[in-house]
Amino acid sequence: MGPVRRVVARVDWFVVSLLLAVVVASFFPVRGQAAEGLEVAVVVAVGWLFFLYGVRLPTKEAVDALRDWRLHGSVLAVTFIVFPLLGLAVQLVPSSVVPHDLKLGLLFxxxxxxxxxxxxxFTSIARGNVAGAVVAASxxxxxxxxxxxxxxxxxLGGAVGFAVDSIGTIGLQLLAPFVAGQLLxxxxxxxxxxxxxxxxxTDRGSVLLVVYSAFSHGVVDGIWTTVDxxxxxxxxxxxxxxxxVVLTFxxxxxxxxxFSRADRVVLxxxxxxKSLASGVPMATVLLPAASVGIMVLPxxxxxxIQLIVCAVIARRMGDAAEPEPART
Structure with missing residues (x-):
């Protein structure tokens, strides 16, 4: 039982739940009025998620980020410049290898x-600068x-039909709840x-609801006929x-x-x-409903993959780190 328990303990049950939501949506997609009701529930769920994000993110930590601008600026540059460049490079892969919508999902x-x-x-496990990681991630x-x-x-605007009208929706569903959370x-x-x-x-349940809705909509529109x-x-x-590439970079x-070793771990x-918890609800607001399912699959x-790989790296870095001197 020992090895079995260790395996069970390492299973990411949230990911398992997400996969189950995809399976359920594949066999039991919602249609008609039920689908309309689910769309309303998703709007509420997304608003709730971003309200909680606003409540949880200490504003002071974001302000403190300006003090160590080299570290946190580097994290932002990798997140919002290097990663997108790689996403654009992926678009060069022939559509005969990866369908167009999946390539757009990789870019997203x-x-x-x-x-x-x-x-x-993982920063803590690797014995890095935990305080720096809190600020950088936040x-x-x-x-x-x-x-x-x-x-x-x-x-992605031209490829997915992103309209100027979407700005108002973004403000209502993402920014307004987030700001409200910060204020309260x-x-x-x-x-x-x-x-x-x-x-x-509740927030994981909201993400599951959003995933079920996205794939349910996709199944109705024939998502599994384009993905093999x-x-x-x-x-x-x-x-x-x-x-x-990103880990090496x-x-x-x-x-x-x-950077010191501790700050290199943060970077x-x-x-x-990349955040699944933020990405799925953002997809429902930023992308056409018909393509959300296939585009969140990547x-x-x-x-x-990032959880498995970084868990191994963090553990090895933590084991290889010099022990901290004992306090007297």
């Missing part, structure tokens, strides 16, 4: 902010609320932090290549800039992540 994932929880956790998500929609409009956090944050398990369940096993394998390979960049762990694949 490169436009997203970094993760928060996993970036901080600042990335704060910037992503504005930068990701701008990048989607600029790089001094009163609400203590309760949210005290009931972390409850809020985690070969295409999925090609996406997995491309995700691995993109992650490998951040590792070299940290040394070139003369490596925060700069190489993000779901990349999310799992």
């Amino acid at each position: 994932l490169t436009l997203l902010p970094s993760t928060v929880q996993s970036s901080i956790a 600042f990335s998500n704060l910037a992503g609320v504005v930068l990701t929609p701008l990048l989607v409009a600029g790089l 956090r001094r009163w609400i944050a203590p309760w949210v932090l005290a009931h972390k398990r409850l809020t985690t369940l 096993v070969g295409s999925v394998v090609a996406v997995v390979v491309l995700c691995c290549v993109v992650l490998a 951040t590792s070299v960049l940290g040394k070139k800039l003369g 490596l762990m925060c700069g190489s992540k 993000l779901m694949i990349f999310h799992q």
Whole structure:
């Protein structure tokens, strides 16, 4: 039972739940009036998610980011410049290898902010600058609320039919709840932090609802007629290549800039992540409903790959780090 328990403990049950949501949507998609009701529920869920993001992100940490501008600026540059350039490079892959919509999905994932929880956790495991990781990851998500929609409009706009009218929707569904969370956090944050398990369940449940809705819509529109096993394998390979390039780049960049080991860990762990929790709800607002399902598929694949790879790297870096001197 020992090995079995260890395997079970390492399973990312959130990812398993997301895959189950895709399976359920594939066999039991919603249609008609039920689909209209689900769309309303998704709008509420997305608003709730970004309200919670606003409550959870300490404004002071974003302001503090300006003090160590070299580190946090480097993380932002990798997240919102290097990654998008790689996403554009992926578009050169022939559509006979990867369908057009999946290539656009790969580009979309490169436009997203970094993760928060996993970036901080892996930085801690690798014995890096945890405080720096908290600020870098938080600042990335704060910037992503504005930068990701701008990048989607600029790089994906023509391909997915991004309209100027979408700006109002973005403001109502993403920015307004986020700002409200920031304004109310001094009163609400203590309760949210005290009931972390409850809020985690509700925001993860919201993401599951959004994934189910996206794939349900996609199934009705014939998503699985355009995606085959070969295409999925090609996406997995491309995700691995993109992650490998970013990990190598951040590792070299940290040394070139003369960062301490602890700060190099921050750049490596925060700069190489893309947020599934932010990406899925953003996709429902920024992308056409008919293409959301297929375009978030690469993000779901990349999310799992980055967790596995970075967990191994973080563990090895932590084991190789010099032990901290004992306190007297």
